[in-house]
Every structure is written in C-alpha cells, then in structure tokens.
Amino acid sequence: MKALLQRVSHASVSVNKQTIGQIGNGLVVLLGVADGDSEKDADYLAEKIVGLRIFTDGDGKFNLSAADVHGELLLISQFTLLADTRKGRRPSFTGAAAPESARRLFEYFVDRVKRSGLTVATGQFQEHMTVEICNDGPVTIMLDSRDKFVQPGN
Numbered sequence: 726m727k728a729l730l731q732r733v734s735h736a737s738v739s740v741n742k743q744t745i746g747q748i749g750n751g752l753v754v755l756l757g758v759a760d761g762d763s764e765k766d767a768d769y770l771a772e773k774i775v776g777l778r779i780f781t782d783g784d785g786k787f788n789l790s791a792a793d794v795h796g797e798l799l800l801i802s803q804f805t806l807l808a809d810t811r812k813g814r815r816p817s818f819t820g821a822a823a824p825e826s827a828r829r830l831f832e833y834f835v836d837r838v839k840r841s842g843l844t845v846a847t848g849q850f851q852e853h854m855t856v857e858i859c860n861d862g863p864v865t866i867m868l869d870s871r872d873k874f875v876q877p878g879n
Contacts, residue, residue, distance in 0.1 A: 726758055726759060726770055726830070726869070726870040726871075727867065727868065727869050727870075728755065728757075728770050728774060728806075728867070728869075729803075729865065729867050729868075730753070730754055730774060730777070730865065730868065731753045731755075731860050731863070731864065731865050732751075732752060732862055732865075733750070733751060733752065733859050734749070735747070735748065735859050736751075736856065736859060737799075737856070737857045738799060738846070738847075738848045738849075738855070738856045739854065739855045739856075740848075740853070745848065746799055746846030746848060747846060748797035748798065748799045748846050749797055750794065751794075751797035751799070751843075751844075752791055752796055752798050752799070753799045753856070753858050754774060754838075755801050755803040755806060756800060756801065756802055756803060756806070756831060756834060757802075757806030758802070758804070758807075758822040758826070758830045758831060759807050759820055759821060760819075760820055760821065760822050760823070760826075761822075762870065763830075766830075766870035767833050767834040768837060771834055771838045772837075774791070775841045775843065776791075776792060777866070777868075779864055780793065780794045791841075791843060795843065796843060797843060797844040797845070798838055798843055798844070798845050798846070799847070799848075800834070800835055801847065801854065801856060802828075802848060802850050804818060805818070807820045807821040824851060828851070832850075835847055
C-alpha cells in the first residue's frame with residue numbers, strides 16, 4: 726500500500742463539478758492499494774500518517790503531527806500510485822489490487838484514520854475526481870507499507 730502525503734493549507738475534491746469533500750489545514754492522502762495488501766498494511770499507514778511529524782513548531786522544525794495540530798485529512802483512492810513504468814511508454818497497473826479488494830481496504834483505511842478523532846473527508850472510489858490542493862511548504866512525502874518490513878541497515 727502506497728500513500729502520497731501532501732501537507733496543505735486547504736484542499737477539496739469534486740466529482741462532476743460537485744464538491745464532495747474539503748478540508749482546511751492538514752493532509753491530502755492519495756492511497757494506492759497493491760495486490761496482496763492487507764488490513765495490516767492499512768493499520769500501519771493509518772498510524773504512521775496520523776503521527777508523522779511534518780508540521781512545524783514555533784521554531785519552524787518538523788516536530789508536530791496531524792494529531793498534534795488537529796489537522797484535517799482528505800483521503801483519496803488512487804490506483805495510479807502503483808504504476809509500473811519500467812517497460813515501454815504506457816504504465817502498467819497490474820500491481821494494483823482488484824477494485825473490490827481495493828475498495829474494501831480503502832474503506833478500512835478510512836475507518837482506521839477516523840478513529841484518530843481528526844476530521845476526515847474522502848473522494849469517491851472509482852470515479853473521475855478533480856482534486857484541488859494548496860500544498861503548504863511544499864511538503865510531499867511518499868510512504869509504502871512494505872517499508873515496515875525493511876530492517877535498519879538493509
């Protein structure tokens with residue numbers, strides 16, 4: 726499972742020119758579910774994202790998390806994070822989970838993030854969305870749940 730985080734001052738998501746979710750200060754999380762991902766991957770990323778210290782303190786240092794600043798989160802499913810571009814010019818998405826499995830894990834992930842008590846908005850699964858992001862910093866960070874298995878020094 727991959728998550729692309731962008732720290733934002735505000736963001737929104739629309740489907741068919743109708744705003745379906747919006748947030749103020751917080752994080753936009755684009756989430757790609759890979760074939761073979763499980764609830765453990767979603768648990769790992771949900772905890773990591775809510776606690777990741779990427780908001781600045783009074784000294785301008787990354788010492789505060791979304792939980793610390795009561796940040797809002799906009800969660801959007803994005804299978805294109807699983808693009809394989811190693812061959813040719815057209816990306817392959819064979820590493821992405823099947824839609825039914827991806828939907829279930831995305832919804833599970835949303836539920837896990839909501840348990841943090843933070844305000845959560847979402848996009849609409851399997852719909853063409855327009856996402857407006859006002860990246861603050863800019864701060865953009867990629868997380869991969871498979872990194873949790875990497876041992877230090879390897």
